[in-house]
Each structure stands twice: as structure tokens, then as C-alpha cells.
Amino acid sequence: MSDSLSKRRLKMWIRLLGVTRAAEGELREFLRVQHGTTLPRFDVMAALYRRREGVTMSELSRMLLVSNGNATTVVDRLESDGLVRRTPSETDRRTVFVALTAEGLAQFEGLAAGHEAEVARMFGGLSEADLDALTDILKRMGA
Amino acid sequence: MSDSLSKRRLKMWIRLLGVTRAAEGELREFLRVQHGTTLPRFDVMAALYRRREGVTMSELSRMLLVSNGNATTVVDRLESDGLVRRTPSETDRRTVFVALTAEGLAQFEGLAAGHEAEVARMFGGLSEADLDALTDILKRMGA
DNA sequence: CCCGAAAATTTCAAACTTGAAATTGTTTTG
DNA sequence: CAAAACAATTTCAAGTTTGAAATTTTCGGG
Secondary structure, eight states: OOOOHHHHHHHHHHHHHHHHHHHHHHHHHHHHHHHSOOHHHHHHHHHHHHTTTOEEHHHHHHHHTOOHHHHHHHHHHHHHTTSEEEEEOSSOTTOEEEEEOHHHHHHHHHHHHHHHHHHHHHTTTOOHHHHHHHHHHHHHHHO | OOOOHHHHHHHHHHHHHHHHHHHHHHHHHHHHHHHSOOHHHHHHHHHHHHTTTOEEHHHHHHHHTOOHHHHHHHHHHHHHTTSEEEEEOSSOTTOEEEEEOHHHHHHHHHHHHHHHHHHHHHTTTOOHHHHHHHHHHHHHHHO
16 A cells, blocks of 8 residues: 655655754764864855855855854854954945955865765765756755 | 766755755744744654654654754653653663653644645655655665 | 673753844835 | 835844763673
């Protein structure tokens, strides 16, 4: 007796969540042990690395899919560690741009290669065909 | 110029994380607005629903991929709300079994159908063939 | 039997996260 | 222009999460 389509979607979601949580756990461990940092800090720095010119707080929280309040506190900590800089906008006094400092950039570059290698290691079992199929499906899930 | 395999794996991971976070956000919103509860509480109750006879705290945190300390605090709150019960083991005084109370069971049954429908709605774009392919890949990612 | 290793859970401090409210600034519109 | 609507950020309380340390209990080997 086969599951209903809705039950199959549910099982898929549970499996997806399991894979994601397990991978996050491994990355968290990697960042903690090898680099003394955390996943949320890494995520913020990675977003700022991709947008080297700086982003507003709102853009940042949209990129990371976290609340504004959350972005504020992580940026606060990175700022007080000198890894990130806030610059008020010249044209709109509500707006603040956040960007990596030179120190933040250097630290992130030290992390990025290791992070990429760790991700590649975790998902080493996936062939190019798997990646094609998975990416296609994920794109449609996002839409 | 095509990406290296390791870069492709990294992009896939970022996309996977994005899809998962977006879905978690929708589910969180659904549970909050429709049922006045949260994702971690739902997760614990779902695990206890699947193992109706009860589980130890260690089993519970392994099932949910969260730390022991985390399981303790969520169970504490559910217990003080009368949705969950702790029962000391007869044979090993270190061990505690956790199970849904009658009230917890009733509440979860009220949630489960809506949750399943919400998940089915979010992933309604996936065909059976997609589910087959995705499930196959996720199984291999888990191993 | 006794002791040290291992196991199950809780406790704890620090960090993370959310969602709502507050603050400050901009824009639209009557 | 003034007021109301809207926008960007921070603040805040409550809850979640981690990882390490502490507590209690069990178990195995001498």
C-alpha cells in the first residue's frame, strides 16, 4: 500500500531537514575546532564577502533569511571584534552599510577554502549528474 | 568556464540551505499563527508521537539532532505545560523516559494534519518523479 | 568488593533567534 | 506644509541552542 502524495512530500521534508541539520552540525564543528568561530558569524562574513562593496542591514537579513534583530546582534559582535564596519549612508540617515574590514576580509579568506573543502568532503558522494538533478529540483522548490 | 566540482557542491549546499531555511520559516509562521506553538516544540512532540511508548532523553536528542541540553529545556517547558511526562526508568536510575500525555497526544493530533497539509502545499511543485529522484539523492547524502 | 571508566541527564554561561515594539528618518498626500 | 503612511534599524523579552562542566548511576576489571 503506497503513501499518499502528501505523505511522500512530508517524508521527503523530514529527510531533507535531517540531511541539512547533520551537515550544519559538521560545519559548525569544523568552524569551531579549526577556526574558533561559529556558523552565524561565518554566514554573515560570507554574505559580506560576496557583496564586497557593502550591504544594508535589511539586505543582509534578507540574504541570510534571518530577522533584522538577529542580523543586528551578530553584526554587533563582529563589529566589536573589528571584523566588520558600519558606515551610515550619506543619502538616507535611516540606512547603514555593513562591510568587512581588512581584518575581516583576511580572516574570511583564511576560512573560505577550508569551508569549501569541508562541504565538498561532506557531499563527496554526489556525482555531477546528482548535482544537476538536485540543483534543478532545488531551483523549483525555491520558486 | 565551468566551476570545479567542489565549487558546484558548495553552490548546491548554499541552495539547499536556502530552501530549507525558507521552508522552516513558513512552517514556523504556520505553527505560530494557526496553533500558537513553535517549531522545536512541534519537533519534540512529533518524535514522541512516532515513538508512542516513550524514549529516553538521549534517544530524543539523537532523533532531533540537537544537544542533550537543548532537549532538556524544550522537554522542561512541554512538561510544565502538561503536554509531556517524564518517567524514571525502573532498571537504570540514570535514565528517564519521556512520552506525550493524553493532552499532548490530543494537541499533536490537532497539529499534525495541518502541518502535513502545509508541507504538501509548500512542496506542491514536486512531481512523483521529483520525489523519487530527490529521496534517492538525500538517502545517499545521509550515508 | 572497590575503583576508575563510561553513561545518562541536568546545569550553566554564552551565543543565537524570533517577533513585536520603539526610534528615527523619509515620503506621500490631503 | 502638516499629518499620516511607510521604511530602516535597534531594542527588548522570551525562547532556543550549543558545548562544557557537574551530578548521579552503572559497569568492568583487578
